[in-house]
Amino acid sequence: MKTKSLIDALANSETETPHKAGDARWALAALLGLAGALAILGAFIGPRLDLGASAGVTFAKATFSALFAAAGLALTARLARPGRPAQTRARMLGAIIVLSFAAAGIALLGADPDARMRAWTGGAFPWCLVLIPLLALPAALALGWVVRALAPTQLTLTGAAIGAASGGLGAMAYALHCPVDSIAFVATWYALAIALCAALGAIVGARLLRW
Amino acid sequence: MSFDETRLRQLMLAGLDGDAGAHRAFLEAVSQMLRGYYRRRMGASAAEAEDLVQETLIAVHTRRDSYDPAFPVTAWVHAIARYRLIDHWRRTKRRGVSVPIDDAFMLSEESDASEVDARLDASVLLAKLPPKQRDAIRLVKLEERSVREAAALTGWGESDIKISIHRGLKTLAKLMREQTP
Numbered sequence: 001m002k003t004k005s006l007i008d009a010l011a012n013s014e015t016e017t018p019h020k021a022g023d024a025r026w027a028l029a030a031l032l033g034l035a036g037a038l039a040i041l042g043a044f045i046g047p048r049l050d051l052g053a054s055a056g057v058t059f060a061k062a063t064f065s066a067l068f069a070a071a072g073l074a075l076t077a078r079l080a081r082p083g084r085p086a087q088t089r090a091r092m093l094g095a096i097i098v099l100s101f102a103a104a105g106i107a108l109l110g111a112d113p114d115a116r117m118r119a120w121t122g123g124a125f126p127w128c129l130v131l132i133p134l135l136a137l138p139a140a141l142a143l144g145w146v147v148r149a150l151a152p153t154q155l156t157l158t159g160a161a162i163g164a165a166s167g168g169l170g171a172m173a174y175a176l177h178c179p180v181d182s183i184a185f186v187a188t189w190y191a192l193a194i195a196l197c198a199a200l201g202a203i204v205g206a207r208l209l210r211w
Numbered sequence: 212m213s214f215d216e217t218r219l220r221q222l223m224l225a226g227l228d229g230d231a232g233a234h235r236a237f238l239e240a241v242s243q244m245l246r247g248y249y250r251r252r253m254g255a256s257a258a259e260a261e262d263l264v265q266e267t268l269i270a271v272h273t274r275r276d277s278y279d280p281a282f283p284v285t286a287w288v289h290a291i292a293r294y295r296l297i298d299h300w301r302r303t304k305r306r307g308v309s310v311p312i313d314d315a316f317m318l319s320e321e322s323d324a325s326e327v328d329a330r331l332d333a334s335v336l337l338a339k340l341p342p343k344q345r346d347a348i349r350l351v352k353l354e355e356r357s358v359r360e361a362a363a364l365t366g367w368g369e370s371d372i373k374i375s376i377h378r379g380l381k382t383l384a385k386l387m388r389e390q391t392p
Contacts, residue, residue: 083286
């Protein structure tokens with residue numbers, strides 16, 4: 001086939017194409033993802049028993065998680081359309097992860113040596129490593145849906161961004177359940193769980209986002 | 212023939228607003244950019260490069276709603292061209308080849324208006340589409356009827372026709388990629 005006839009075929013019907021760059025789909029997908037995570041939490045995991053008394057610290061943990069969600073969303077939205085520089089946003093996301101590990105280290109240094117281990121591990125298996133990725137699934141599906149309708153060209157990075165954004169949203173919901181409040185614990189394991197989501201997103205994204 | 216960013220951007224935006232002539236001029240300019248880009252990177256096979264040109268043109272057409280007018284349109288085309296090239300290498304298992312990220316188009320140097328036939332025959336591929344998509348594409352894209360005429364002929368709604376064309380083009384692009392060895 002001649003390329004000229006292909007162009008003729010593609011261009012012969014005039015169709016107006018909507019092309020607004022700022023769009024509401026991201027906010028909608030994030031809200032759907034968060035709602036999905038809260039639904040899973042409510043149905044299978046349940047909120048912490050002392051939620052009323054610990055509203056302040058729960059809010060702080062959710063806000064901390066929202067930082068990752070915001071940075072991940074900003075990067076995802078940037079990467080979903082071809083030809084836009086994304087380095088600054090990718091570095092922001094990386095910096096937030098590194099800074100939380102640093103915060104965990106500093107908090108641990110300041111902790112009483114006898115209480116250090118307990119402050120770091122919460123005294124049990126860090127379930128957030130399993131539950132945050134699980135709670136991230138609805139957001140990952142919703143964001144993946146929006147991204148696939150556009151045209152991502154850096155699939156691994158886009159997958160990682162979707163993973164981090166959904167991990168952050170999942171962690172926001174998880175904060176309602178999580179009974180451990182030490183800074184060292186949250187800054188280590190939440191960040192690690194979200195980084196795990198980003199890694200999974202990178203692997204899955206490279207396959208599922210192809211077009 | 213050389214097209215600078217300003218000119219290309221005007222054509223793209225006019226095309227997005229429904230100007231078919233501008234869209235055709237845009238696709239023609241882009242096809243020359245792509246031909247230069249792919250020939251330089253495929254080396255041996257001009258026909259293989261032309262397959263990629265056509266595949267990418269369809270991608271540029273069907274995904275044009277992904278263009279963000281706040282950024283250069285040449286960067287948008289380049290990102291898609293590069294993505295299609297990497298995808299092509301992935302399919303043909305030629306791994307370990309790296310494409311420099313910042314090898315921006317040198318329009319005047321790389322443009323190439325001479326054309327070879329691509330090895331793929333559209334009519335063979337069209338036959339593989341679901342009937343509705345095939346008919347919609349045949350009526351509107353090949354027989355050059357308007358969407359309204361096609362709707363009247365088939366009894367389908369106009370938006371139905373547009374959606375079928377859109378899906379059909381995407382399926383075609385996928386079929387072309389699968390056929391490329």
